[in-house]
Amino acid sequence: MTDSNAEKRTELSELGEFGLIDRLTKNINLVQPSTLKGVGDDAAVIDAGDRVTLVTTDQLNEGIHFDLRYVPLKHLGYKSAIVNFSDIYAMNGTPRQMVIGLSVSNRFPVEALEEIYEGILQACKEHSVDLVGGDTTSSASGLFISITVIGDAQKEKVCYRNGAKQNDLLCVSGDLGAAYMGLLLLEREKNEFLANPNMQPDLSGHPYPLERQLKPSARKDIIKLLEVHQIKPTSMIDISDGLASEIIHITTESGCGATIYEDKIPIDPSTVSLAEEFNIIPSIAALNGGEDYELLFTISLADYEKIKDIPEISVIGHITEASAGNNLISNDGASIPLKAQGWNHMSKN
């Protein structure tokens, strides 16, 4: 009874992320006049008079998105909340409320759930978000966290992915690649620990990449800065999947191309040094790593004067016509086409 299409079996891995989204969402017909934007951006946008309600949801699954052998439960809860707040900020909105679904097997005691909640509530406190509901249930095995965040924004301030225009400047907040290097460090120490359980993990000397991986920030401060400087990005997205993939989201949705410059990509010195230890080119960590939760956005050239002296924001390139494609100008002057890589835990629509 479980499969009436038993004759056909398409493996999830065959379709890839975007193919799967297309397959699952192609039959959606929107009927509510209040639905301004459905699937396809960082958050859905719902009309609420002069404001809009923003809704985003994310799942974090044990063994897929996190490994409890090196992720403390409190950090896990914190990060689960932050990644959703980041999606609301990426719409130029403010997160306000959260509902949470927790599914846990009986190998977890109540104290474990309390630790997860503690992390979630700490993130909520820092971002003034109210936890307003949830559903805590048993799972046959494993830990699954599903968080939905509701936010709002002034209607005319919402930033979609599809508003980038030719000659706009591509900007990014903070620095990139550190979260990915933190992950590689944790993976390396886990593997060494598994090989030799008496060994103590050596995580010293890399506090920044570790913190970026385990306790990322959502850039509320950047949204405030944009407001203070009266800058409305023409498009915006948060960087969860690596810079290259996010640039391609914006240019695909906006019907344009982009050129970025390797030497403009902001990378922290500690990321560079850890990348060298791993024999990885730091810009590759920034382009194809993920989980930095910085904001990538485009602004009109006319806003350059407003933004150029904000230290937390880097201009990394500009928007081109679609036919030019998406390219990185490397430090040695070569033009390299960008490819969407990075995380692929199936599909976020």
Next chain:
Amino acid sequence: MTDSNAEKRTELSELGEFGLIDRLTKNINLVQPSTLKGVGDDAAVIDAGDRVTLVTTDQLNEGIHFDLRYVPLKHLGYKSAIVNFSDIYAMNGTPRQMVIGLSVSNRFPVEALEEIYEGILQACKEHSVDLVGGDTTSSASGLFISITVIGDAQKEKVCYRNGAKQNDLLCVSGDLGAAYMGLLLLEREKNEFLANPNMQPDLSGHPYPLERQLKPSARKDIIKLLEVHQIKPTSMIDISDGLASEIIHITTESGCGATIYEDKIPIDPSTVSLAEEFNIIPSIAALNGGEDYELLFTISLADYEKIKDIPEISVIGHITEASAGNNLISNDGASIPLKAQGWNHMSKN
């Protein structure tokens, strides 16, 4: 690293549903002025001017909430949506948008996800709800569905659980106990099939209990009827956990008691006949079974004239003072205290 409270281990089963909710939610401080109601009702209530936004979330997990050996995937998707719509109706609101989280192991092909989506989209179509976002991810094992529904209501029409007053009438829509009997029937046939795989399951003769279990309704029509008859319930809840448990929710939140009459509980003849086949007292199926997704509500005595001729609504008892407790007057005139039983998949807050 995964458990900093390693010295303490409280099993989830020790606390029970309400104990767990208390433990996990005791540190929640609401800070957003727009949060009118957080944890503790069918949905959270968020201020949106002259209207409110309602938010509810539910999880359905394989092996806990459903068994794919007898639940078709399309029905599973349909029901996952319906149970959330029901929570919005229970606030006297209208569901408008949905986001969905799906976590699946690679034993599921794309076609299986499409069937789930088909069921979800059918429910959405019937209730004019827009699917506006989601996150589809891998799970190490099993299928997990997490749905959040956004609705709205006029501010003055929202019905909470806590508004029941002494002498109010307790009303219920439709009929009860059928979904539970449908479940018992499916379980029996599954067990017989497991014992003898050559046997064909015998589900004939019981279409109504089976449909109530596999393809429940959410009572949009009752919300409309209440509006047409200008009745605003003083309290309302949907019946997901069995009538007894839901009555106790209302009386606990409202600080009162309730008396109901066994002979007033609406039970379909086909439920009665199947209950007899299973040697179960039909009213026990209604009181302690679950998943009927009917609405339980209280109305002022003054509204009795408006409601008494609506065939879809039964008056089953009345609200008393708290000290009288919650009691069932059985067919033979005995007074039996009601106990909260029914589903306990941990906690819904």
